[in-house]
Amino acid sequence: MKKKVSLKDIANRVGVSTALVSYVLNNKKEGRISEESARKIREAAREMNYRTNQIARSLKTNKTFTIGLVIADISNPFFSRLARIIEDEAELKNYTVIIGSSDEKPEKFCKLVDTFLDKQVDGLIIAATDGTESCLNELIENNIPFVLVDRYFPAIHANYVALDNFKAAFTATQHLISIGCNNIGMVTYDSPLFNLTERKKGFLAALKENGNRNNRSRLKEVSLKARQDEVEKAVAHLLSSAQPVDGLLFGSNTIAVQAVKYINTLPLRVPKDLALICFDETDSLDLFYAPLTYIRQPLEDMARQATAILLDRMDKNNKITQVNIEGELIIRKSA
Amino acid sequence: MKKKVSLKDIANRVGVSTALVSYVLNNKKEGRISEESARKIREAAREMNYRTNQIARSLKTNKTFTIGLVIADISNPFFSRLARIIEDEAELKNYTVIIGSSDEKPEKFCKLVDTFLDKQVDGLIIAATDGTESCLNELIENNIPFVLVDRYFPAIHANYVALDNFKAAFTATQHLISIGCNNIGMVTYDSPLFNLTERKKGFLAALKENGNRNNRSRLKEVSLKARQDEVEKAVAHLLSSAQPVDGLLFGSNTIAVQAVKYINTLPLRVPKDLALICFDETDSLDLFYAPLTYIRQPLEDMARQATAILLDRMDKNNKITQVNIEGELIIRKSA
């Protein structure tokens, strides 16, 4: 490896101290440095192709200009889009993002957070996982700047930016009712994560408001890492009861894709026989003959706000900011 | 911020030198340290919740255990999957991945590479962009370890792992011919990127081998950042010529999704009237009534090999490894 050029090398070549070189290249002490020296130093730096060693700088300044982003899985389109926007947003402020996938496993989550902290990230943006409360509390205790996105815990007093999931599910369910569905079911995750329980609550509340009884039996839960067959079973069950469902709300786009794949094989027409709505946009459902009506999460907005809150928190502010964003029901052919 | 615990703090508390603390916590000088001291140091470290400052360590050891991954766009499923596998692979070896999206812009690409180098990454995994040859050559000149994935330049002598695009396109086209297509077209990117030109060449070669003339006019190119209308126009043109196409090969999954959305609105049946094949798997096409036949790129394999080659290169090896991976034609309903 061609040895890297350091401040010292420039200093030696020009015949000045490293301090002066540092001042010049960082534009400090403006006006107190002779044109002559400044010129010579800049010239040498360019010629020698000097690049500052951020590691050394970070050690001294205690600032890495790096943000850690912890999500469930970067290969999930929801998170990869979020990541992309955060990346762009951070770049505007000269920050780099390091990303880690927790796979919804609390141990992996904590390990990632630790790794990121060891690397001295300036702050964290976190899509939490069930069972990570203690880890988050530790962050708070150690006064480490972070913002939760998408998922948060009501018991943890921290910055967050998340969808108003209750309202979104409520609205979606009401829409199904309004278009004439009489037996509405929901397939969602079996998880105590607050954003997911809120979706269930919103669904049930909308049904209740419309005098619907016997709600529980129409709410089917699948595991967080549900594969195709588990979702199929859930849908099949809802369709084969005494009063088969004529409307379905899916708790995530992943579930929706799996469910629609299955429904597509059945002698059912959407939305005539079965109306469908899901959470999150995803163009994988655009090619279905009845593109799905969905609840759009304003990702740009969420990512932008999360980044802004984090940067704000990092450089001074100690107040907690909690943002609930409204989803938007995008009505298409399926409901 | 609760002040962080350093080696010095532990040393002071236990009453030994920082050197000894370092040796103990890193398990160096095994057997040459008294059980007594070791125990006390480890205990103190645990109690004080010590975490090593990787920045400081990196400065001294000249190793960051960080890999820079430069791709076109993390929100593109192809890359996010690749990223995920690389992340997992790297983690096994205790490396962290920092990711940047170049948006196919050479300036952004170079800026990312520079940022990563300033952060002293140990190596780079790169999906290159047209116009970045000089940047790559600089890396070579400076002897910086890197591996190209997916895209590479035949003129640049560097490690790479990529699909054999010629062969893949050739096979796909032959398949279209074998199922009876007589007028085969291709919609792909207008880009001099080697992997993309290879796809065109493979397509044309297969046609030629089967005595097909007038090939060029059936090859439509769209810009790298083509939006819906551009793809629609290309498809429309191919369908409206004197001899309309009855078979289509798409140069990427993105193009395929856009094209199929359009084709879905036409009074055409796939594959009866028009057979379709695309590059890259993508479950967004699973819900189309005729799930697309596609060329599967073995992402796991590619990511794994790229990571392995990079790590190997990083810790000693100077030989160049170039891997051409064979795609697999996954035949489904569309062709």
Add this chain to the structure above:
DNA sequence: TATTTTTGTTTAAACGATTAAGCGAAATGC
């Protein structure tokens, strides 16, 4: 002219780790 101020620069101490070299004391060899 003597004193103060300004200017341009250097000195040197950090940041938090790693690690070669050194150094007494205890153990061993002959």
Add this chain to the structure above:
DNA sequence: GCATTTCGCTTAATCGTTTAAACAAAAATA
């Protein structure tokens, strides 16, 4: 019993920056 080896630990330099403080020389002021 003296020389040597081993043991357990410390000293101190170093990585490449930043930055407060010091300091000559020049300029301004009195």
